[in-house]
Amino acid sequence: MVCPRTLTNKTRRAAAFTLVEYMFAVSIGVLVLGVGVVLWAYASKTSVALWGYADLSTRSKMTLDEVSQKIRNAEAVKSFSSSELVLLVPSTTTSNGLDTITYTYNPTARTFAQTIVTPANGTQQKTLLTGCSAFEFKVYQRIPQYGSDALLTATDTNTAKVVEMRWTAGRRLTGDKTNMVSAVSSKVVIRSK
Numbered sequence: 001m002v003c004p005r006t007l008t009n010k011t012r013r014a015a016a017f018t019l020v021e022y023m024f025a026v027s028i029g030v031l032v033l034g035v036g037v038v039l040w041a042y043a044s045k046t047s048v049a050l051w052g053y054a055d056l057s058t059r060s061k062m063t064l065d066e067v068s069q070k071i072r073n074a075e076a077v078k079s080f081s082s083s084e085l086v087l088l089v090p091s092t093t094t095s096n097g098l099d100t101i102t103y104t105y106n107p108t109a110r111t112f113a114q115t116i117v118t119p120a121n122g123t124q125q126k127t128l129l130t131g132c133s134a135f136e137f138k139v140y141q142r143i144p145q146y147g148s149d150a151l152l153t154a155t156d157t158n159t160a161k162v163v164e165m166r167w168t169a170g171r172r173l174t175g176d177k178t179n180m181v182s183a184v185s186s187k188v189v190i191r192s193k
């Protein structure tokens with residue numbers, strides 16, 4: 001029969017943590033936990049910012065692609081100003097008609113919207129961009145100025161051949177005072193003229 005081993009006072013003291021060892025272990029644990037919380041907060045903020053930049057960039061690119069396609073395929077420019085462009089484009093609902101597409105920038109609501117009116121007077125409205133702090137249309141003639149590549153500004157719809165769009169869209173980061181901004185500029189040639 002084996003006798004159970006009994007602990008002496010000396011071995012009991014050696015088997016337990018002292019108060020100093022315990023306080024040291026707790027302080028290291030709190031320090032590691034604090035560093036982990038700081039890194040987690042920084043990673044969360046960075047991922048929110050990256051998602052915001054990606055979303056803003058994607059929306060700007062999709063808007064540019066959609067508007068550029070409609071401008072390229074337009075039959076004519078019906079009217080234009082710095083904040084509005086009205087185009088006549090081949091209809092998507094009838095074979096021989098023309099849809100009227102109006103692109104409008106609303107500085108109060110900070111939106112850029114599209115309105116399509118079909119030959120049967122059906123209307124479709126869609127907001128393409130939100131958070132626009134600036135938007136501008138410029139319309140040019142196709143013929144450049146003599147001796148340079150600069151285009152002449154169109155004076156009426158009959159000479160309108162190139163449409164330039166410029167906008168700045170932004171978003172406010174959650175819980176942060178900084179904004180992220182996307183600036184877009186593009187010149188699109190109307191092919192049918």
